[in-house]
Amino acid sequence: MARIVGIDLGTTNSLVAYMHDGQPCIVPDRNGRTMVPSVVALTDNGLIVGDSAKEHLTRNPERTVYSVKRFMGKGLADVQNELAYFPYTLTETGGVIRIRLGQKSYSPPQISAMILKELKLRAEAYLGESITKAVITVPAYFNDSQRQATKDAGLIAGLEVLRIINEPTAASLAYGLQKNTQGTIAVYDFGGGTLDVSILKLKDGIFEVLATNGDTHLGGDDVDRLLVDLFIAEIRELEGIDISDHPDHMQAVRLEAERAKIRLSDELKTDIAIELPENKGRFTRELTRDQLESLATSVIERTLAPCRMAIKDAGLTPKDIDEVVLVGGSTRMPLVRQRVEALFGKPPHCHLNPDEVVALGAAVQADILSGGTTDMLLLDVTPLSLGIETMGGVMSSLIRRNTTIPASAKELFTTYVDGQTGVDIHILQGERELVKDNRSLARFRLKVPPLPAGVPRIEVTFLIDANGILNVTATDMRTGQSQSIEVKPSYGLSDTEVERMIEDSFKFAAEDIGARKLIEARLDAESLIKATDKSLAEAGHLVVREETDAIRTALSQLSTAKDGTDPRAIRARMAELEQAAKHLNTVMLDDSLKKGLHGKKVSEVS
Amino acid sequence: MVRAPCPFLLMDNDQPSTHSDRRRQLQMARSMCWHCQSEVTGEYFCERCVKVQPVSKETDYFTCLGFPRRLTLDPKKLEAKFYELSRTFHPDFYQTKSTDEQAISLSNAAVLNTAYRTLRDPIQRAEYLLALETGSVKDIRTSPPADLFEEILELQDTLEEYRASDRGSDQGHRLHTTLQTEQEALERRKVEMESQLRRLFADWDKLQDAGAATSSAKAERDRILKQMRELLSHRTYINNIVNDLAATIA
Known part of the structure; x- marks a missing residue:
């Protein structure tokens, strides 16, 4: 079987890894760098990706896209309150966000596909063979639309996505391979834009996820924003300049905030220097770790509720957790480590490189799929309950959150009006009682033969596959014939649209x-x-x-x-x-x- | 937008099939390998062409996991069997196989996961066995135990009162204490019911192990199933109230 690579498609950085002699390795570029910044820029010479694109963040902010992962599987209304932070223009067509770059608009999967293509080329150059198959990681708490969008991105990039795998569980595979641990572990994955917590039981090569929780809109980016807000307010106060009117300077402030945050993981204080617009000189200040932490504490506190939820859903208490594994760049912050240690009552394990472990785990999973590794098996769960709309705008749950996947549920539908020829089914994901509080995934119309009310019997099977993606099939129980269902995603590209993009x-x-x-x-x-x-x-x-x-x-x-x-x-x-x-x-x-x-x-x- | 009427849910078909379904499924029941058409004697694979075979829709969760219909199961053994079968059926190990085999692996793994989830939990296990033995649908109607009827009505009133009250006030504190006491009492009752259930489980297992086909054995079977249904229904009722209470006074 052709080689399958493992890809960590991150909010801030992306990596590609492969298996070599039973060990996962990251593919480096010609300069030995392992990470590709998840940035795409439109230049006069065309679209560029990665390190060279990152340089355009300040030079060319309106035409440089970063953090596109935040928009995967989303509509414009979902990101309304953060639009001001992004210098590029966002619009919406057919429930899908579009990003304006010069004369053209791109969907988030298309932008992600450019990053994937860069990784694909990098792997091809390094391994000297053509790469067409991949395992791609997503946050465990990604919903169906976000997973589907990631799969679409792979397709557009010319990759057959053999598996979508959850980031914390990927990390656990890499961790398990290295440490050969048995017992219960908690993976705390705090990245640039997302937070995941997964509780796993490791036994005889089986990695069984007991529970997962998270927030797909909570990450190091949020800490950067608090710093940016602080600097902007101070500059306005001291210099009378509103930086937010200057997109290029905004990006410089954002990058300086990010760098300062990173430096403060090792140092107790650092100097901030920001070039001011209109030749007004520079803004300088000292920032201490204490100051950063007093700002960041609200963000970090928000990460603890999902931890508690996951422990509870696993039917455990913190003392049942044998080991805590940290993943994601944001776990380098000392305050994060302190809070996690306090919650679990034990120092977290941080010997793995938190930036690389997810991609390494994806490579391990790729090796399992290609038949190389046979002693390890990951049994993951669906992070959110799946259900359908029933009378009165209430969601009826079919598959509960934290159910091991693949998981299926069957429902028998009938009509209650004579001669009724269709039943509309609205599929939802979420934990709330009312339809309006949950995420709409898709709608479809079930075709029913015109018969007296109550006579038709259509069995619909909802199957969540090993990728955590929903498949729907229907069978007419009277004739035994299956019928095809055209599902219209609420927040996704249609099949024809994906094809055109490919x-x-x-x-x-x-x-x-x-x-x-x-x-x-x-x-x-x-x-x-x-x-x-x-x-x-x-x-x-x-x-x-x-x-x-x-x-x-x-x-x-x-x-x-x-x-x-x-x-x-x-x-x-x-x-x-x-x-x-x-x-x-x-x-x-x-x-x-x-x-x-x-x-x-x-x-x-x- | 005009929408067709909401779907009318007939029943949860995840459960043992009703009479009419069963007839249809029996027609589809396999005895031949889907691939080489030879007779399948192996448990999960055709012995001739080594292709994975679909778990028949007729297979109940006990059979699927290779356990007899008993209500006391060793969780360690159950887990070990689940892990073993996961290694047999999980789609990860079928990536290089044909699309047909992949589809079978996917649906087998989904059945296996449901089977394990159901049997792992003693209450769900008992509910499932009841459904198997008495052919009823999954949802056992929940009802309050007769002797608690008055008490529960009163409790509902107190809950309403508490929800409307100012939590910080004396009245709020007083109601909170009352509800806490009630919650503890109900939890004790729940534990009591669970130990009664465990006794019934043991009775059931003993009866099954004896395997006698006498009329007294039949009467004993009916008694156990009837009492179990009643207890399960009461327990679920109490459990819902306890959860509601806990959420309100938390």
Whole structure:
């Protein structure tokens, strides 16, 4: 079976991992960096993703999208009160948020697909093979629409998403693999935009989730915002400038707030410096860890209620938890660790890299699916109750929260008016009594043969698969025939829309790949030129003149090719240069070895 | 927007089938491998082509988990069997198999999960066994024990009064204390009912182990089932009130 990679599609950063000799490993980029910032920017040269896109946050804020995960599976009304924080323009079509980038609008799955594609390319370049299958992680508390949106993103990126897996449980797989623990563990996963808590029982390779809880709208971002609000208020007070009128400066303030928060995890105080608009100089202040913590405490307190809920739902008390595992960058904050320790009554385990453990776990799950790992099995649960609307606007629960998945429930429907030909079914997710307080997932119309009231018998099966995604099928019990159901998602892309996006993405893929090859060839050419220049300077005197001349000619030819647009020409000139400089490099190596044997440093002899 | 009338729920069909369903299912009951058509003798897999077989709709949860219809089950053994069967059926292990096998694995795993969830909890287990033995639908009507009828009516009044009162006032405190005492009393009653239930469970298991087909055995069976139904119904009723109380005075 072709290789399946594991992907952590994060709010702030994303990673891709693979299995090597029974151990999960993160795919690094050419500079050894493991994380791809989840940022997409529209530049004059097209769309860019990751580190280079992150630079555009302050340069080009209206055309740089970050934290897109917050919008997955959502409508505009869901994010109304945070719109002011985002410099890019959000609209809505068909219940799905659209993000404006230049002349075009993109759905959150499309933006996420760009990040996924970047990860796919990175893995392909590193592993030297084509990658078409992936396991992608989502917050455990993601609802059906958010999971479906993530799956759509994978499809648009040209990936077959073999499994959507919950982040805290992915982390537990990586943790379990390393520690070979038995017992009850709690995973506290506090990331950039989401919070999850899962309680698991680990026994003989089975990872059974007992309960999960969380908040898909609570993360380190919220702490950053409190800092931003503080700085803006102070700048307004001191300088009379409203930073929120300047999107580029807003982004600079946000990034400075994030960096300061990170520094304060190791230091007790730090200096803040923010360039002011209109050449008004800089705003500077000192920020102490105490000040940060007194701001952040409200956010951190909000993470504890879901912990208590999860423990209760698991039928346990904090003292039954053997080990607490921390996941997500926000768990680096000392106050978070203190509060978690106080709640569970034991110091949390934080030896795993909280940024990488989720992607590593996704790779483990990918290995299970491809048949590599057979001794581990994850039994996860659905985080939210699933039900349908019944008379009086009340939700009737069919599958309760924390039910092990796959889970199914059957309901028999009939008519109560003679000749009625359809029954409308409204599917909901949530824990509240009334329909209006729960999340609408989808609606569909059940076709019923026109018969006297009460005679038709249609059995509808609601099945939550191992991805936590709902599938609905119906059977006419009188004829035994199954009928297809067209489910219209309340907050999702329709199948035809996803298909069109996949087509679009293929159409542009050829162009994208061309552009990417050129960029990569140029970067490689640059580093080769630099290295060769250095060799010439250091060891040019050790070879004959003809040789250095040949090298210099090859160098100049490469630099001409580099300014062109043909990646193949660049690669060809690079090969020529490498050939021309081969002898020089050997001589240089021998020389330094010789000097090394005499116990002297290169710098001392030259 | 004009909407068709709300769906009218007939019953929860997750439970043992009614007579008419059973006939249809019997027609569909498998004896042949869906793949190679040879007779299936293995438990979960065809012995000839090694394909996974669908758990028949006729299979009850006890049979599914390989336990006899007893009401006292060792939770450790139940869990071990659940884990073992999860390793057999979980979709994770069918990713490289055909779509048909994947569909069977998915539906088997869903049945297995429901079976385990039902049998793991002694109360749900007893309710399920009652449904199996008496062929009734899942929902056992909840009703208050006759001797508590008056007390519960009074309690409902006190609850209303408390909800309307100022929590900080003397009256609020007084009502809170009353409700707390009531809650404790009801919880004791619940525990009592549960130990009565456990005795009935033991009676049931003993009767089943004896396996006698006498008329006195039949009478004993009917007695146990009747008392169990009554107790379960009362217990659920008390349980709902206790939960309501706890939520209100928390």
